[in-house]
Amino acid sequence: xxxxxxxxxxxxxxxxxxxxxxxxxxxxxxxxxxxxxxxxxxxxxxxxxxxxxxxxxxxxxxxxxxxxxxxxxxxxxxxxxxxxxxxxxxxxxxxxxxxxxxxxxxxxxxxxxxx
Amino acid sequence: xxxxxxxxxxxxxxxxxxxxxxxxxxxxxxxxxxxxxxxxxxxxxxxxxxxxxxxxxxxxxxxxxxxxxxxxxxxxxxxxxxxxxxxxxxxxxxxxxxxxxxxxxxxxxxxxx
Numbered sequence: 001x002x003x004x005x006x007x008x009x010x011x012x013x014x015x016x017x018x019x020x021x022x023x024x025x026x027x028x029x030x031x032x033x034x035x036x037x038x039x040x041x042x043x044x045x046x047x048x049x050x051x052x053x054x055x056x057x058x059x060x061x062x063x064x065x066x067x068x069x070x071x072x073x074x075x076x077x078x079x080x081x082x083x084x085x086x087x088x089x090x091x092x093x094x095x096x097x098x099x100x101x102x103x104x105x106x107x108x109x110x111x112x113x114x115x
Numbered sequence: 116x117x118x119x120x121x122x123x124x125x126x127x128x129x130x131x132x133x134x135x136x137x138x139x140x141x142x143x144x145x146x147x148x149x150x151x152x153x154x155x156x157x158x159x160x161x162x163x164x165x166x167x168x169x170x171x172x173x174x175x176x177x178x179x180x181x182x183x184x185x186x187x188x189x190x191x192x193x194x195x196x197x198x199x200x201x202x203x204x205x206x207x208x209x210x211x212x213x214x215x216x217x218x219x220x221x222x223x224x225x226x227x228x
Contacts, residue, residue, distance in 0.1 A: 006158075024132050025179065033215075041220065042204070042219060043159075043204070043218045043220050043221075044221035045215070090159065091160055092158075093157075102173075103147070103149050103151075103161050103164060103206070103208060103216065104159075104161075104216055105161075106158035106160070107152075107158050107160040108157055108158045109156070109157065109158045111156075
């Protein structure tokens with residue numbers, strides 16, 4: 001079955017460390033997205049990519065970095081510059097941008113905790 | 116820019132009660148509208164969608180009608196179950212926005228026996 005796989009499900013980071021969250025999809029979707037979700041808040045867009053080797057900043061990109069070397073993969077690195085990284089991170093994908101009727105498919109999320 | 120406004124939660128209902136979660140939107144074009152559901156500790160799942168005015172999306176007993184005249188897409192269910200307890204997100208997608216979804220802040224639903 002096609003879908004999006006996020007790993008790991010739980011991740012612990014020490015102060016000053018960089019960590020990378022994995023997101024892989026086998027849906028042949030062109031566009032991929034990273035969101036951050038904090039308790040009691042909605043989803044905030046970190047980065048998105050509409051095509052391989054290209055990506056754009058979302059609303060809260062500071063302290064994060066991404067790459068899109070393959071269509072299937074869109075890893076997110078949470079750097080030490082992100083001062084409050086504890087959150088639930090969601091990856092999503094969608095078909096060709098411009099076809100607005102299809103929505104997104106989401107992964108099951110990674111919960112990152114700073115220890 | 117595009118925006119989505121949802122009623123604040125939590126909404127607490129008894130089992131078999133009628134559910135309405137209000138959602139209104141602002142968009143420059145003719146957006147597609149969606150409801151997503153998030154169960155505890157999970158990602159979001161598409162619940163239903165509507166792509167043009169007067170369309171009704173439905174799934175698992177939930178319904179929502181795309182009302183262009185009132186810019187609304189309220190979620191309804193006639194008889195909720197404990198298993199419906201989750202957070203519900205209203206969202207829109209506008210071609211002019213490059214197919215990026217704009218989400219509401221989410222409404223938590225708690226259904227009690």
